[in-house]
Amino acid sequence: MRNAAAVDELATLLGNRLSRSKSDLDLHGRSESHFPLTPPDAVAYPETAEEVAEIVKICARHGCPVVPWGVGTSLEGHALALTGGVSVDFARMNKVLKVNQEDMDAVVQPGVTREDLNVELRATGLFFSVDPGANATLGGMAMTRASGTTAVRYGTMRDNVLAMEVVLADGRIIRTGTRARKSSAGYDLTGLMVGSEGTLGLVTEMTVKLHGQPEAVSSAVCSFDDMEAAVNAVIATIQMGIPMARIEFVDPAVAAAFNAYAGSTLPETPHLMVEFHGSEQGVAEDAERFREIADDFGATGFEWATQPEDRKALWTMRHNAHFACLASRPGARAIVTDICVPISKLAEAVEETRADVAAASIPGPIVGHVGDGNFHCILLFMEDDPKEHAEAKAIAHRMVERALRLGGTSTGEHGIGAGKLDYMAEEHGEAWDVMGTLKQAMDPQNILNPGKMVKPR
Amino acid sequence: MRNAAAVDELATLLGNRLSRSKSDLDLHGRSESHFPLTPPDAVAYPETAEEVAEIVKICARHGCPVVPWGVGTSLEGHALALTGGVSVDFARMNKVLKVNQEDMDAVVQPGVTREDLNVELRATGLFFSVDPGANATLGGMAMTRASGTTAVRYGTMRDNVLAMEVVLADGRIIRTGTRARKSSAGYDLTGLMVGSEGTLGLVTEMTVKLHGQPEAVSSAVCSFDDMEAAVNAVIATIQMGIPMARIEFVDPAVAAAFNAYAGSTLPETPHLMVEFHGSEQGVAEDAERFREIADDFGATGFEWATQPEDRKALWTMRHNAHFACLASRPGARAIVTDICVPISKLAEAVEETRADVAAASIPGPIVGHVGDGNFHCILLFMEDDPKEHAEAKAIAHRMVERALRLGGTSTGEHGIGAGKLDYMAEEHGEAWDVMGTLKQAMDPQNILNPGKMVKPR
Structure with missing residues (x-):
């Protein structure tokens, strides 16, 4: 009712940039995850921050939910309109507004994808580093x-967003941060917005850090007898201060899936895939030192990829891990888990998870950003088999419990969305109430992505 | 009145760990800055988080201000009890609770100083990187x-605090973050607390990141004909991706002050002081590449310091810049400015500032963390000369205006405290109101460091 009134007003504001077509609603009610279809009442396609502010003001007047939408690659159903309302799709706000080469930053609209940005940057010698695999906005x-994969060297989005323009729940437009590289001027509102999953405001512009394209790059894959040896090699490498640009773990099941999917010939053992960025000489030295450390932990079958096409093949294989795993069990769907633990607990967390999967009736190959202590188990279940689905969910649940017991977090990089809300109380204790206090203060009507992040009111 | 009642209750709780001696009150009413004496009503010396929580609860009941205190090295009067109340001195909460070598982190109480922590870490091969000069807590x-100086390589406190235990305004104790290196689980409360200057909560425990002591270190100082050449050399070095651990600028006046204070023989021209961390070979290569770039911009008088004692002499000189500048004008006090701008605007910002100082009757030597675009002008005035004090304040004011005009910030690292509050509206616009909303939500009685950070109520 209230939503319908808001949608009518929005239609007047936006004309044919407000969609109510069934296909569009269904598209925005689905995500790359296992949640039921929850279509919004309408999809808005704004073109400016001012239009976003008008949309939010109209929705605020009617108490209608507002849920931001990028390209729908989230894995936890963040952008699902759980209680209907308006999905704000940023597809038409997809411009790179400015590249400041000397300052190594770019001002972008929120609908720009990471690949689009990197295409625009090609001639500059700079690149945007954060790479979650999917071509997300x-x-x-x-x-x-x-x-x-590159967070171990270049950081996460927390480290790579300098400033934002944000539309608040009352339609005000604010700017957080500046293009200065650091500041001690007040609460870090940019940091508060990053990771807030659309529950505190809608971002309409961002300034992101860029990095210099390395002069030289060297990648390698190598094999270990067991998980623990691989992880200990990683710990030793980090402690030696060898600057890895990527360091990824794949378990024997993923190696097998690669072989079947990409025609590789990896032994079906645990592997590390590494990459070094730097000068020709620096990279060669880093690679040599890594090799010595890995040798100490019994690594075998080193294959170096110094040519761009070989490297591309290696990382395409890694990026396709999700699809390779899906293909290893035709017809299956996946729950992709995402725990992150202190690195000293990583071997234990992975080993326990592998044992848990081994005792189950479903497969669960494991890949991990081991430099950060973050890994994913891709739990493959048949959708028409409720027992399997329940089994997958139970393993995922035990993984989170394990992460929290080991001093880690329920999600290293996928976020809370609709899938992890039940763990917030356990992970944060009273601090979760503080998040609720902040949400209440900034969105008293609870119209921004309601049902997410904080305790339901 | 209300403060007196709170202090009486606190005396019962803390016994002789609540001080009302005049000398103690005066000590906690003063800072390393130019603000008038504002003593608290009492100084509390808690030993546990639970005691801090009790202190806050008692103060909350009476509406009495609570102001946290480290060792009083802040430059903007952050820890001054502007409206009286209780200064909570963390001197007795000064333990390093745990060093996790494999995870490269340490759990510490808030009263540990950075030098104390690094002494404890000596045997581990690890170090804590953030180094503001003073031996702050x-x-x-x-x-x-x-x-x-090391933020360009290892980051600021924003980047080096993983988790916190915090006492809130109502006395609840929360934990923010975990020891996992990254997380997407909810609002970044750790990030919100870092930089909040005691206005949202009192930190009672912190987990900080550590870094591996580099295998090799190389430092150098070199001279340039003008400021712009020095800054352009920095920009080129950053863009080449050469990983500098420190890169500091000093102007001709500082070089002269060094010569007088430390007996160095630097030409009285602009200088860069740089340091590289890495492997023997990597450091040698980085240094060589830097030298080539610097040569392109006309650098002369390179002096390399590869021996620990030479390096120590170099950085001791830099760390003593403040005292060297003070000594260059016997009897003078200083206003230390702290603006930070996008690096492309750095030459312009420094040049305009130098011209402004040159036209004034007081000296203002300039030092800067140029890799971050951050610099300080040390404005030396005679305290008994109101005209000079006014002149210093006017130059400092114009520096902030300049920073904001150039897309920067009023403070790169010193914070707001009592000194920069007047610039918050201009720097943040409506976003400053949002900070007020957050403060109101988390401290509705306004007892935590009142009069700081947000719009006075």
Whole structure:
């Protein structure tokens, strides 16, 4: 009712940039995850921050939910309109507004995808580093505090967003942060917005850090007898201060899936995939030192990829891990878990998870951003088999319990969305109430992505 | 009145760990800055988080201000009890609780100083990187979002605090963050607390990141014909991706002050002081590449310091810049400014500031963390000369205006305290109101460090 009145007003404001077509509603009611379809009442396609502010004001007047939408690659249903309302799709706000080469930053609209930005940057010698695998929008990545394979060297979205323009729940437009690289001027509102999943405001512009394209890059894959040896090699490498740009773990099941999917010939053992960025000489030295450490932990089958095409093949294989795993069990759907623990607990967390999966009737290959202590188990279940689905959910649940017991977090990079809300109380204790206090203060009507992040009111 | 009642109750709770001696009150009413004496009504010396919570609860009941205190090294009067109340001195909460070598983190109480922590870490091969010059407490450094010479490589306090235990305005104790290196689980409360200057809560425990002591270190100083050449050399070095651990600018007046104070023989021209951390070979290569770039911009008089004692002499000189400048004008006091701008605007900001100082009757030597775009002008005035004091304040004011005009911030690392509050509206616009909303939500009685950070109520 209240939503319908808001939608009528929005139609007047936006004309044919307000969609109520069934296909559009269904598209925005679904995500790359296992949640039931929850379509919004309408989809708005704003073109400016001022239009976003008008949309929010209209919705605020009617108490109608407002849920931001990037390209729908989130894995925890963050952008689902759980109680209907308006999905604000940033597809038409997809411009790179400015690249400041000397300052190594770019001002972008939230609908720009990371690949689009990197295409625009090609001639500059700079690149945007955060790479969650999917070609997500920068707005969506900021809102989920995304990271990925390069975070160990270049940081997560928390580290790579300098400033934002945000539309608040009452339609005010604010600017947080500046293009200065650091500041001690007041509460870090940019940091508060990053990872807030659209519950505190809608980002309409961002300034992101860029990095210099390395002069030289070297990648390698190598094999270990067991998980623990691989993780200990990682710990030793970090402690030696060898600057890894990526360091990824894949378990024997993923190696097998790669072989089947990409025609590789990896032994079906635990592997590390590493990459070094730097000068020709620096990279060569880093690689040599890594090799010595890995040798100490029994690594074998080193394959170095110094040519761009070889490297591309290696990381395409890694990026396709999700699809390779899905293909290893035709017809299956996946729950992708996402725990992150202190690195000293990583071997234990992975080993316990593997044992848990081994005792189950479903497969669950494991890949991990081991430099950060973050890993994913891809739990493959048949959708028409409720027992399997329950089994997958139970393993995922035990993984979170394990992460929290080991001093870690329920999600390293995928976020809370609709999937992890039940763990917030356990992970944060009273601090979760503080999040509720902040949400109440900034969105007293609870119209911004309601049902997410904080305790339901 | 209300403060007196709170202090009486606190005396019962703390016994002789509540001080009302005049000398103690005066000590806590003063800071390393130019603000008038504002003593608290009492100084509390808690030993546990639970005691801090009790203190806050008693003060909340009476509406009595609570102001946290480290060792009083802040430059903007953050820890001054502007309206009286209780100064909570963390001197007795000064333990390093745990060092997790494998995870490269340490759990500390807020009263530990950065030097104390590094002494404890000596045998581990690890170090704590943030170095604001003064031997501040880690709690104080977190609360002001401190940084210093190594931030360009290892980040500021924002980047180096993983987790916190915090006492809120109602006496609840919460934990923010975990020891996992990254998380997407909810609002970044740790990030919100860092830089909040005691206005949202009192930190009672922190987990901080540590870094591996580099295998090799190389430092150098070199001279340039003009400021712009020095800054352009910095920009080129950053863009080449050469990983500098420190890169500091000093102007001709500082070089002269060094010569007088430390007996150095630097030409009285602009200088860069740089340091590289890494492997023997990597450091040698970085240094060589830097030298080539610097040569392109006309650098002369390179002096390399590869031996520990030479390096120590170099950085002691830099750390003593403040005292060297003070000594250059016997009897003078200083206003230390702290603006930070996008690096492309750095030459312009420094050049305009130098011209402004040159036209004034007081000296104002300039030092800067140029890798971050952050610099300080040390404005030396005679305290008994109101005209000079006014002149210093006017130059400092114009520096902030300049920073904001150039897209920067009023403070790169010193914080707001009592000195920069007047610039918050201009720097943040409506976003400053949002800070007020957050403060109101988390401290509705306004007892935590009142009069700071947000719009006075």
